[in-house]
Amino acid sequence: MAKATPVLAKWKKNKRGHSPVFIRIADREKTRYVSTGVRITERQWNEKKGEVRASAKNADLHNATIRTMLATADQHKVRMKLEGAAVTTDDLKRALSHKAPPRPQDPPLIFDEYRQFMKSKRARFRASTLEVYKALESHLQDWLTPRARVSDITPGFLTDLQDHLIGEGLANVTTNKLTSRAKGFCRWLVEHDLLTKVPPVKPLKTARGHVVRLTLEELEAVRDVDLSDLPAGYRAARDLFLMAAYTGQRISDISRMEWKDIRSGVWYVVEGKTGVVRQVPLPEPAREIVEGRGEEDRPVPRLSDQRCNNYLKVIGERAGLTALVTVRYQRGGDIETKVVPKHEVLTTHVGRKSFISLMLEAGLSTKDLLGLTHSDLRSLRSYAAASEQHVRDKMRIVFSGTKGGTGIG
Known part of the structure; x- marks a missing residue:
């Protein structure tokens, strides 16, 4: 029996x-x-x-x-x-x-849910944000097995991801950005009852480097450099960079500019990041770029952030941006300092920083800039950098009547 x-x-x-x-x-x-x-x-x-x-x-x-x-x-x-x-x-x-109790279904695969997450957010994310999420997926694929399941997301998941990214040689600032996006994915899993709690994680410390910006002369060199022998994408990258330098706005907002947003020389922009509505005057060189595209569907060209930044380094080298700048990277607990030609770190973000620094040098107050480019003073200050010559000139004026030295410069 x-x-x-x-x-x-x-x-x-x-x-x-x-x-x-x-x-x-x-x-x-x-x-x-x-x-x-x-x-x-x-x-x-x-x-x-x-x-x-x-x-x-x-x-x-x-x-x-x-x-x-x-x-x-x-x-x-x-x-x-x-x-x-x-x-x-x-x-x-x-x-x-x-x-027998019903056989429990296996927890869903992480990458299946990640694709659903991306699909649900695609219409809401900016193109630059989508690129970060795609980069995150690539790093997750290097780290996890294809059959990794949501049940494998333990309380130490995000901290372990940080360690992996640092081990791959990424700087702390990049690691923090990717980990933040991974945290957003975990939050989505919680909202869909696929995860009970978002794993905790603390941002890594980052080294504050020098603000890289262009002088007015360098900006004109970028504007005037001959790119006629290069593909059209290089000229598109230059236009986008110059628009950032002439308006001080984020490249993501510039890329969304439409003809209906421009009225009487003023660009009415709704910031994609904050939702703040700004009225941005378009100076003459910015209007020339826009008016030069009068026959086009849009006042500015379309180009991905990554491709634009790659093109800008070539453009900067052609324009003679060889002045040395110091950049600092932090990987884990190690801080690396490098001295490189300015064209090697030329990005669309440098255009925005250049605008802010040039406006401050011209006498515009931080209060005026606060309503034009940023929502808080702390963020604004992190973008500002006066030129060494400008500082020397101001010091000469301040201390010109004092004794005990021969002066500065």
Whole structure:
């Protein structure tokens, strides 16, 4: 006669050390197994008693499930005996399968959910934000296995991701940006009841470097450099950079500019990042760029941030931007300092910083700039950098009447 016995299937242990509990149905000819839906570690299983140890989490519930299935097996054997029929392993398996709890579905795959996350956000994210999320996906693919599941997102998930990114040689500022996006993905998982809690993570410290900006002469050199032998994308990159330098606005907002946003020489822009509405006067060189595209559908060209920044480095080198600047990167706890030609760090962001620095040098107050380019003074100050000559000139004026030296310069 077939016999039902609870067993811990150690041969099916997963990576976390958990094994399923089966009801083994055996006679002299066959052995069959029916899952109870219980998964525990070897230390939580009492082999002699055939039950989960009381110290294990949900032990009472697990043991009740096991006992119910054993009782069902006994009842079926009694009924078959009364009917004068032999009890086979297949009979008992069919009887227990009706009583077995539904097999839990495997947790969804991380990359399947990531693609759903991207799909749901595509219409709301700026192009530059989407590029960051695509970069994050690439790093996750390097770090995780293709079959990694949402259940693998432990409390240390984001901290472990930080360690991986630093190990890949990324600077702390880039690591923080990618980790922040990963945190947004985890928040989405929580909102969709796929994760119970967003893993905690602390931003890494970042080294504050010098603000890289262009002088007015350097800006004119970029404007006037001959790019006629290069593809049209280079001239598009220059126009976008110059618009940032002439208006002080984010490249993401400039890229969304439409003809209807420009009225009487003023650009009415709704910031994509903050939702703030600004009225930005277009100075003559900015109007020339816009008016030069009068036959086009849009007042400014379209170009991805990455491609634009790559083109700008070539343009900067052609324009003779060879002045040396000091840049600082922090990777983990190490701070690296490099001295490089300015064209190697030329990006659209440098155009925005150049505008702010040039306006401050011209006498515009931070209060005036606050309404034009930023929403808070702290952020504005991080963008500002006066030229060394401008500082020397101001110091000469301030200390011109003092004694004890021959003056500055």
